[in-house]
Amino acid sequence: MKLVYCCTALLFFMLTLTVCLGGNILVFPAEGSHWINMDILLQALHSRGHNLTVLRTDKSWYVKENSSYYQSLTVPVEKSLDKKFITKIVADVIDFERGALPFAHIFFMTVSNTQIFIEAHNAVGEFTTALLDDEVIKKLKNSHFDVLLSDPCWGGGAILAKYLNLPLVYNVRWLIAEEAHLSVAPSPLSYIPITGSGHTDKMTFIQRVKNVIIHVITQAQIAIVISQVYQKLCEKYLGPDCDYNQLMIDADIYLMRSDFVFEYPRPTMPNVVYMGGFQCKPAKALPQHLEDFVQGSGDHGFIIMSLGTFVSEFPSDLTEMIAAAFAKLPLKVIWKYKGERPTTLGNNTLLVDWMPQNDLLGHPKVKLFVAHGGTNGVQEAIYHGVPVVGLPVFFDQYDNLLRLKDRGAAKILSLATVDKDDNFLKAIEEVLTEPSYRENMQRLSRLHRDQPIAPLDNALFWIEFVMRHKGAAHLKAESYRMPWYSYHSVDVVLFLTGAVLLLLVTAVVFIRCLCSTLCKRKVKRD
Structure with missing residues (x-):
């Protein structure tokens, strides 16, 4: 009988421990294929005992309101990235690609793409505004979440994490409109091809010129989107001193949907965790x-x-x-x-x-x-x-x-x-x-x-790591907080250049004075 009691008590203790270890996770997803792989991550988190709350609009295309492994919070909006919006973009791109003239892609990326980006991110901005102005934000504040999991191709997640003072984990390959490495890791354009360049990591001089041009265009597009959408939200909800560019890259962990079998070798950072192919698994029997x-x-x-x-x-x-x-x-x-x-x-x-x-x-x-x-x-x-x-x-x-x-x-x-x-x-x-x-x-x-740990298990470990330790500040490089001129040592170069010039000017003045003095003495003797 004692053995039965002991086994019952042990079982109760194990169940209680499992519940206690379960975290409370808030999810700010993106639609389409991004949601498909986010959904796989959520199912795996649920299987480990975590509670999941997914934010969605009332016009969500992929993110369903009812689920067996997460609860949803639905926010009404007027505009959304719905099927009609995406289908029109794809149809326009197909028509353009079929009739494009040489060099027309640069024009398309500069003009048409910029307008598409602004329109899409305006819809995300409306969702973020509706969320922060709605009664649902009070519920979120009282829910005591441990972490916010976000797809940063849309920029509202970083603002919400800061507003709720939550650690932030990105399920990421794209940060706004660029590959996320470019925002957080050293990225020499001499051998790191920009998305849209159509180049490998072995570029000729002309290809490197094109790579730089496309990078400048992409940065201009991102700057426009941030200034017109996300910076305004920052100033409204987080205060006039909040800089979205800083906020955007300040995630604790970047779960990168890539690996170096697929990607070209490049510099990386301590808080970038690679989980390329995490959605892949052995095949099951077909219908x-x-x-x-x-x-x-x-x-x-x-x-x-x-x-x-x-x-x-x-x-x-x-x-x-x-x-x-x-x-x-x-x-x-x-x-x-x-x-x-x-x-x-x-x-x-x-x-x-x-x-x-x-x-x-x-x-x-x-x-x-x-x-x-x-x-x-x-x-x-x-x-x-x-x-x-x-x-x-x-x-x-x-x-x-x-x-x-x-x-x-x-x-x-x-x-x-x-x-x-x-x-x-x-x-x-x-x-x-x-x-x-x-x-x-x-x-x-x-x-x-041939990896020591499965990509999905690696991703789950680091999400739980952030929950256990209330963030991962020790993995964030100081570069995230440095202005561009300090990061690139422009101020140091200017200082040293000025110092060298000062020494040269001083030496020239000294030599001229010395020569002048010697000449005067010679004149007096004569």
Whole structure:
């Protein structure tokens, strides 16, 4: 009987300990594919006993109001980054890319992109304002959160963390409009390619010139967005002395959705934690209808095509061309597509609204992934060792695919030329028949998997670390708090230059005086 009591008491103690160790986490997410990988992180945190509260608007596209593993707080807004807004942007980008003239991309990045950024961030600013002005902020203050987990591609999370005085963890690859390393780590532009440059880390002189120009344009866009949206919010809710540029980079931990199998080697910082491929996992069994379809491919295998979260359909002429090219292949094709059924679609091609992408990429019969180049898809392809034919649409997608191409694991097509001279079909046949593409991708897969700790476990450890220690101030470099002229030692260079000039002037004056004195003595003697 005593043994039963002891076991019961021990079980009660263990359950109580689990509850006590569970943290209280506030989440400021982004929509679309960013939410998809944030959601994976949230499910893992919930499984470890943490309580999660997710902030969303009443027009949220991906972030659902009801969930079994988080509670949501919904804030009403007039504007939002909804499906209609994103779909229009993607359609405009596709039209531009197909008809772009040489050097037109610089104009597009400078003018059109800036307006798009401002409009998008204004919607985020409205959400942040509605949140801080709403009764929900009182509930947040009384909820005693341990940490705020935010996606910093939208800038409201940093303001909310400061307002609630919470430690801040970023689930990040993008900080406003630039790759986050550029804001927090030394980033020599001589070998670190800027997103949109289309360069590797081995640049010619002309490419370095272009790299610098694009960097200046990106910084100007970020400065405009910050001044027009986030700095105003800072001054309104945090006081006139608050500098958003400082606030933005002052996160305790950067959970970087990248690693150095995918990314080029570069300087980094102590509070940057790499978790590239954290969403990847061994493949599960396919739904029966998909398994039956891929087994029907025989020895040829199958291809999957997905253009990600935002691109559900292409212009009809492109769609017809792609369908016709697939119809000429002996392989089966599973194509994630929501538009009108192409008239040239072959019997070997299955159109689906949704696909278990990770499980399909991990299937032994998969031969090729036709992808747009989003970070999630690229990392899943690396994890499973599946070569890629890339069809980038916008933002970082070309640069992501370029990293695979540079390592011999992908072939890239452009929207401007994909429908010319059977380029699409030729690219697929090249990657299927040339063994080096698969061999190189499988080498990357082996490198990615050979880690001392799984990327997801690494991310969870550092989130819990911040909760246990109320932040991670000891990992923040002093550079975060330094003005630009001190960081780059401009003041030191000016001081030393002035000191040297002063010494030279003093020496010249002394020599002139000495010469003048000697000359006067000589004149007197004569």
